[in-house]
Amino acid sequence: MKTFLQTLFSGEVPATLSAPLAGVSDEAFQRILRDCNAPVISTEMIPTASLAKHPKGLPKILRWYPGIHPINAQLFGYSAEHMVQTIDLIRYLQPDIIDINMGCPAKKIFRNAAGLALMNDLPRATRIVRAVRSSFSGPLSIKIRLGVQPGDFRAPDFARMAESEGVDFITVHGRYRTTYSQPADWDSIAAVRDCVSFPVIGNGDIFTLEDARNLIKRTGCNGVMIARGLLGNPWLPGRIDRFFRTGVIPPEPTLQERLRVFAQHLDYLIQQYGERKGILIFRKHAAWYLKGFRHVSQFRRQIFTLTRPEEFYKLVIQIVLNDALNPRTD
Ligand SMILES: Cc1cc2nc3c(=O)[nH]c(=O)nc-3n(C[C@H](O)[C@H](O)[C@H](O)COP(=O)(O)O)c2cc1C
Structure with a gap:
């Protein structure tokens, strides 16, 4: 029987993932995406430091609707230990993917050496990935940006590190620590795609079926991740997935x-x-x-x-x- 990863990256059909969206991807949103046939759904990012310190707070902190699969559980934090403790706490929910956030630029998180700040610290990021890999045998990914400072292109080093540490795939958001007013740089995503052999998911500025197809054509990525395009349009990932599978544009929701x-x-x-x-x-x-x-x-x-x-x-x-x-x- 094919494993979930083999199905996700079957070779011919690009994968379609819904992004983690803090403040949006709560239980209700996960249920709505499931109802609209989104193929892979994400949790909001899960705060590993808080959970490691207050494990009893789990029911309050965790926004996760049980029984939705495949589900990508995204963790953020600065400590390998916290990540591993959190994985032990959420294991019973059977995450289909564990994803490590290395892209969040929010001040509160960046200041605490988590999220995108990890892209300034390859040794720490490597320690985290190694610890998580040895405690979780299921599909593991990391989500990165191109780098922190515009032009300081660190994504290739992170992709190579992830591949050599046994991470199963990587998602690349084609921006630095910049605002959305700058378009995502798909050519740099393509450069990351080219420097590793494991699957790479491209992320940034996908709002339509055509955007998804163009990103795949331009980058050679193995799939797409949709974030802002989900807002008010939870049908988008399901429609993109159908489009990728059949080549036919599915009807708009009535x-x-x-x-x-x-x-x-x-x-x-x-x-x-x-x-x-x-x-x-x-x-x-x-x-x-x-x-x-x-x-x-x-x-x-x-x-x-x-x-x-x-x-x-x-x-x-x-x-x-x-x-x-x-x-x-x-
Ligand atoms: C409201 C909002 C919340 C987000 N929360 C997260 C998050 O929790 N974890 C994460 O990795 N990225 C988060 N992101 C970034 C997106 O997942 C995605 O990488 C980024 O928006 C680029 O994709 P897009 O151009 O399709 O929006 C968030 C973005 C938005 C707009």
């Missing part, structure tokens, strides 16, 4: 499907957090879901004042009607 997922996402959030907090969190998702409708900008402010599920449903009907009744004139 209006009925879009409304169903909109309501379902709110419902999942309320199940997870209770009504008050669930609704507060849903506001940003609602704005993302509704972005595609015409003339929606006039409703944007209103979305952020809604306090009851029924208000979201009413507003969405108003927006859909407004879209239908006021075709674009340009």
